[in-house]
Amino acid sequence: MNRKVLGAGLALALPLLVILFANLGRDPHAVESPLIGHPAPPFSLSPVEGGPPVFLASLKGRPVVLNFWATWCIPCIEEHAALASAAERTGNDAQFLGVVYEDEAPQVQRFLEQHGKAYPSLLDGDGKTAIAYGVYGVPETYFIDTQGTIVAKFVGPLDPPTLEAHLALARGQKP
Amino acid sequence: MTRLFPALLLAAATATPGPSSGGRDATDGVRAVVGAPRGGPVTASDLDARTKEVAALLRCPVCQGLSVADSPATMAMKMKAEVREMVAAGYDQDQVLAYFERSYGEFVRLKPPLRGVNWLVWFAPLMGLLVGGGVVAWALRGPKDGAPRTTTSAPLDVDALPEDPALVPYVLKVRELAYGWPAGVRPKAEPS
Numbered sequence: 588m589n590r591k592v593l594g595a596g597l598a599l600a601l602p603l604l605v606i607l608f609a610n611l612g613r614d615p616h617a618v619e620s621p622l623i624g625h626p627a628p629p630f631s632l633s634p635v636e637g638g639p640p641v642f643l644a645s646l647k648g649r650p651v652v653l654n655f656w657a658t659w660c661i662p663c664i665e666e667h668a669a670l671a672s673a674a675e676r677t678g679n680d681a682q683f684l685g686v687v688y689e690d691e692a693p694q695v696q697r698f699l700e701q702h703g704k705a706y707p708s709l710l711d712g713d714g715k716t717a718i719a720y721g722v723y724g725v726p727e728t729y730f731i732d733t734q735g736t737i738v739a740k741f742v743g744p745l746d747p748p749t750l751e752a753h754l755a756l757a758r759g760q761k762p
Numbered sequence: 763m764t765r766l767f768p769a770l771l772l773a774a775a776t777a778t779p780g781p782s783s784g785g786r787d788a789t790d791g792v793r794a795v796v797g798a799p800r801g802g803p804v805t806a807s808d809l810d811a812r813t814k815e816v817a818a819l820l821r822c823p824v825c826q827g828l829s830v831a832d833s834p835a836t837m838a839m840k841m842k843a844e845v846r847e848m849v850a851a852g853y854d855q856d857q858v859l860a861y862f863e864r865s866y867g868e869f870v871r872l873k874p875p876l877r878g879v880n881w882l883v884w885f886a887p888l889m890g891l892l893v894g895g896g897v898v899a900w901a902l903r904g905p906k907d908g909a910p911r912t913t914t915s916a917p918l919d920v921d922a923l924p925e926d927p928a929l930v931p932y933v934l935k936v937r938e939l940a941y942g943w944p945a946g947v948r949p950k951a952e953p954s
Contacts (some may be wrong), residue, residue, distance in 0.1 A: 621867040628865070629791060678850050714840030719791060721865030723823045 595740075620729075620740040627651070627731045628719035632709035635687060635695045641709055644735070648755035650681040655722050656708075658698040659689040663726045663742035669747045671705035671712040673754065681754060686711050688725045707718055730757040791846055796860050799852030813846040816858050820845070821872050829872055921948055 597613040622628070631643035643651070654670055655664035676681035687695050695708055711717055720729060723742070730739040730753045738756045741749065793799075804812055817831035822838040830841045839861070850857050862870045874880040920937070923930050934946025943949060 611831075618867050618869045621863070622863075622865060714837065715791070715844060717837070718841055718844055718862070718926065721823075721867070722809055723866075 598683075601623045604686070618723070620737070622721060622729075622737045623682060623740060624692060625737060626735055627653070627729065627737045628716070629721065630683055630709075630716045632686065632687050632711055633659040633691050633700070635710055641684065643731075646682050647735050648733050649679070650754065651729075652683045652754065652757065653686060653731060654683060654684070654726045654745075655686045655688045655719070655720070655725050655729075655730040657688045658692065658694045660688075661726045666726055666744035666746070667702050669745050669750055671703055673747065673750050677754070681757065682706070684709060686716055688717055688722065689714070727751070730754065732757050732759055757762060768923065769783070792857075792861050793851065795864050796853065796857040801849075801852045801854040803893075803940070804849055809846065809850055812849045813842065816849060816855050817842045817845045817871055819859060820862055821866075821870050823866060830871060870942055 624653075627643060629643050631642045633640045652670070652674075652705060654666075658664075666749075670685075674681075677683075683706035685706065687708055687710050692710060695710075699708065709716075720727075726742075726744055728741045728745055729737055730741070732738050739753050741753055764799050814831050818829045820841065822828045822830050822833035822835055822841070824837045825833045828835075830837070830838045830845065844851040845858055848861065853861075858872060868874065874883050876884060920941075924933055937943050937946035937948075941948070
């Protein structure tokens, strides 16, 4: 009888243990973006410092790095230097864009004056662009290829090698 | 100069809006995803109720298990505003949910639709109940040969000893205390 109970207990517990161990180390909040491989949602957003709105569709032909960020987000501050130096290095080979997430223009302008501004940051006051891209929080970075297709999404602060690897994907190079 | 050149290119880009780059002043970005509104116009009095109904089916992406309708988070408020705008424009519930699902995945739906492995979510509890009921019925089943059902309270063999030798002294002690048997062993029946 005890053997039967033990067998039944194992039969029930083993699959659960296998599932547990197979998923240890996986972030339960990480949901893969369904937009990967699909056209990037269009937007037209005004730069934080004013001027005409930026249309995503008019950037076709160049890879786009679309970084959702905020001044109150510490990982965004951490990755700022990596993004700025990559934007300066790639020049017109790729278009870097920031999209301000739940933040105010004056704070953003002050931040960019202090930390350097290598590419435009756009205001998304009503959050429609963040919603269209399925943003969960900041920082989140979308890599869009020359055809306007989202090829990758990176959640969290980017370091230079990760940024370079994702940018290569957006350029159409094999990783 | 390296800084100026991309800036110039961007300026050129902003001057010529592409055909698909909607200003999102209405819900044209939505239309590209879910098509033309399928529902009729919504009256002002209905709008709040309908918005709440649909927003209650959407998961707030920055909260833990709260719906967009219930969450006070800024992101949820913005999603609710988007739902309201879509409902006002005549999009029906399925279209609104499909729009959010396109960007956030099925995770954004608080009620998983009946498709794929989701069938399990809906029917596994029922299956579990049936299987559990079957197991209980099997455990309580009567004898196979149609013999009269005996109760489980069959007379207990009070002289039997446990298989585990370590338990034997305890059982004997209990019998000694409970029945007054010397050393826990039933005294030989005296001839009457």
